[in-house]
Amino acid sequence: MASVASVTPAARSASAATTGESRPGLGKGIRLAVFYLLLLVILLVFVTPYLFSAFAAFKTLPEILAQSPARPPTNPTWDNFKTIFTQYDFGRYLLNTLIVTVILTAGQVTFSMMGAYAFARMEFPGRDSLFWMYLATLMVPNVVTMVPLYVMFAHSGLLNTYWAIFLPYVLGVPASVFLMRQYFMTIPKEVMEAARLDGCSESRILWRIVVPISRPIIITATLLAVVFGWNNFLWPLIVTNSNALQVLPVATANLNSNFNSQWNLVLAGSLVALIPMVILFAIFQKYIVRSISLTGINR
Amino acid sequence: MSVAAATTVIGKHRTTAVASNPDRRRRVRTAFLFLTPSLIGVVLFLVIPVIFVMVLSLTRWNLLTPIQWVGFSNYANIFRFDGFGHSLLVTAYYVVLNIPVQTVLALGLALLLNSQRRGSAFIRVICVLPFLATPVAMGVVWNWFFSPTGMINQFLAHLGITGPAWLSDQATAMPVIAFANIWQYAGYNMLFFLAGLQAIPLSLYEAASIDGATKIQQFRRVTLPLLRPALMFVLVTGVIGSFQVFDTVYVMTAGGPGNATKVANLNIYNTAFAGFRIGEASAMSVVLFLIILVVAIAQFTYFNRRTTYEIA
Numbered sequence: 001m002a003s004v005a006s007v008t009p010a011a012r013s014a015s016a017a018t019t020g021e022s023r024p025g026l027g028k029g030i031r032l033a034v035f036y037l038l039l040l041v042i043l044l045v046f047v048t049p050y051l052f053s054a055f056a057a058f059k060t061l062p063e064i065l066a067q068s069p070a071r072p073p074t075n076p077t078w079d080n081f082k083t084i085f086t087q088y089d090f091g092r093y094l095l096n097t098l099i100v101t102v103i104l105t106a107g108q109v110t111f112s113m114m115g116a117y118a119f120a121r122m123e124f125p126g127r128d129s130l131f132w133m134y135l136a137t138l139m140v141p142n143v144v145t146m147v148p149l150y151v152m153f154a155h156s157g158l159l160n161t162y163w164a165i166f167l168p169y170v171l172g173v174p175a176s177v178f179l180m181r182q183y184f185m186t187i188p189k190e191v192m193e194a195a196r197l198d199g200c201s202e203s204r205i206l207w208r209i210v211v212p213i214s215r216p217i218i219i220t221a222t223l224l225a226v227v228f229g230w231n232n233f234l235w236p237l238i239v240t241n242s243n244a245l246q247v248l249p250v251a252t253a254n255l256n257s258n259f260n261s262q263w264n265l266v267l268a269g270s271l272v273a274l275i276p277m278v279i280l281f282a283i284f285q286k287y288i289v290r291s292i293s294l295t296g297i298n299r
Numbered sequence: 300m301s302v303a304a305a306t307t308v309i310g311k312h313r314t315t316a317v318a319s320n321p322d323r324r325r326r327v328r329t330a331f332l333f334l335t336p337s338l339i340g341v342v343l344f345l346v347i348p349v350i351f352v353m354v355l356s357l358t359r360w361n362l363l364t365p366i367q368w369v370g371f372s373n374y375a376n377i378f379r380f381d382g383f384g385h386s387l388l389v390t391a392y393y394v395v396l397n398i399p400v401q402t403v404l405a406l407g408l409a410l411l412l413n414s415q416r417r418g419s420a421f422i423r424v425i426c427v428l429p430f431l432a433t434p435v436a437m438g439v440v441w442n443w444f445f446s447p448t449g450m451i452n453q454f455l456a457h458l459g460i461t462g463p464a465w466l467s468d469q470a471t472a473m474p475v476i477a478f479a480n481i482w483q484y485a486g487y488n489m490l491f492f493l494a495g496l497q498a499i500p501l502s503l504y505e506a507a508s509i510d511g512a513t514k515i516q517q518f519r520r521v522t523l524p525l526l527r528p529a530l531m532f533v534l535v536t537g538v539i540g541s542f543q544v545f546d547t548v549y550v551m552t553a554g555g556p557g558n559a560t561k562v563a564n565l566n567i568y569n570t571a572f573a574g575f576r577i578g579e580a581s582a583m584s585v586v587l588f589l590i591i592l593v594v595a596i597a598q599f600t601y602f603n604r605r606t607t608y609e610i611a
Contacts, residue, residue: 035416046425052450069453115336115337117333141539141542145345147580151362171337171339234546253435274433274437281428289490
């Protein structure tokens with residue numbers, strides 16, 4: 001009995017080892033092939049929409065309708081872009097979007113950072129209850145504030161201004177405050193205390209000490225603000241109706257509803273909105289991938 | 300002499316006491332100075348609107364005529380006359396199509412790409428690219444892909460299948476919209492699972508395999524429980540976002556065919572900014588808010604209970 005009991009596990013592990021060893025020879029090759037096949041599928045799924053619409057934007061409408069979308073343009077034409085930039089003012093929309101995104105990002109990151117520093121490393125009466133208020137508003141979905149905000153903006157005469165587009169987001173948002181506050185909390189208190197003893201003012205501590213060591217989280221907050229500002233659609237759609245103030249997502253949607261199946265034009269318009277973000281991504285991809293994960297860890 | 304000494308003592312005493320007080324006061328003032336911009340933002344653009352929307356939901360108002368108090372009648376009328384019940388069902392359908400697939404795909408991508416093999420780092424990066432894409436612009440691209448003679452149907456034709464008119468077909472319109480959003484956010488959500496995976500100590504897997512756990516058992520008993528915080532983050536943020544879906548719907552179907560994709564946010568938009576019925580639109584916003592709140596709180600409590608249980 002005892003011998004059986006002691007033999008069985010050994011035999012089992014031996015057989016496991018043999019099957020385990022016999023697998024790699026044949027199985028490893030297959031597994032590797034499946035792995036790279038999956039990578040290829042992922043690559044195609046995520047890149048094809050960009051690639052094919054880029055192809056189409058340089059084709060004429062008859063070419064788009066007749067050719068396979070996978071075929072690169074044989075005689076590329078800039079006509080579609082010429083049309084949307086001359087007849088539909090896309091240059092202006094591009095500039096509008098750029099201005100709004102830059103202002104929104106600069107304000108949101110700076111002001112959120114200041115708030116985050118106050119919450120993380122300064123003492124003042126009512127700090128905890130104020131922080132709870134920020135946390136509570138973190139859960140408020142945009143759709144809830146949309147109608148009352150519109151009413152407020154209408155009554156202050158701010159509709160159809162640049163201000164209307166970025167004002168609700170430029171003074172700092174709770175998500176960004178929270179994100180940076182969590183990061184600042186990891187900086188040892190002693191660092192700030194030492195600086196204070198040396199006579200450093202709080203704003204000097206923030207800009208000269210906290211900002212340099214918090215670069216990853218500031219990049220994250222900046223990136224999230226840029227993506228939000230560039231892609232924001234519903235709010236600009238509501239608060240602007242003059243042509244001169246349109247941002248790219250709104251202009252693209254208008255182009256889409258006015259030129260329903262003129263794919264050459266609507267795809268060229270979409271590309272104008274998409275390409276700057278692709279370029280941003282290509283330059284900062286390492287930071288972007290690393291920094292987005294930070295938003296999850298810190299929660 | 301003695302008087303002088305006394306004054307210096309008092310003076311000394313005073314300097315220390317007073318020096319710390321203005322110092323403290325100055326620091327408090329600086330703190331509030333730092334806080335002021337975001338505090339104005341939070342109060343003006345979040346706290347006040349949340350209260351204001353509840354007030355507005357009790358009125359009849361088109362922004363021009365004087366405000367009229369109507370009590371809670373809007374809350375009944377939006378279900379009776381504005382099809383808001385249908386919109387909520389459609390929204391829930393979208394969430395159900397979107398969230399499970401997106402979450403499973405994100406997890407699958409993370410497990411696949413959490414590998415040292417050549418090329419996985421590059422593909423990890425590629426997966427995140429769609430997160431930056433303008434949803435409206437991508438919606439246009441999908442319109443083209445899923446148009447009746449578009450690339451998807453051309454491809455199906457090669458296989459001898461006649462594809463449907465995707466976006467003008469009641470049965471397929473919403474799944475296509477869900478697909479568009481899954482495409483956009485699966486890679487983004489993958490990052491949180493990847494971060495979670497990389498935080499799991501390898502020794503746990505070694506211990507499990509010494510104990511004879513199979514790969515599948517290791518996944519169920521080690522990987523999944525330890526990914527729970529990442530899973531909670533992905534689910535909570537995903538669900539909150541999905542309940543507000545708007546951009547892709549607006550561009551791809553505008554709520555059609557019929558009302559098959561008229562999600563809650565689109566109904567609110569139409570009611571407020573095409574019909575200028577501020578009261579009804581506000582009531583819809585409040586109802587949607589409560590639903591999102593209840594679902595989010597349910598998720599939090601579920602995950603908190605489960606997580607404590609697992610750790611204990």
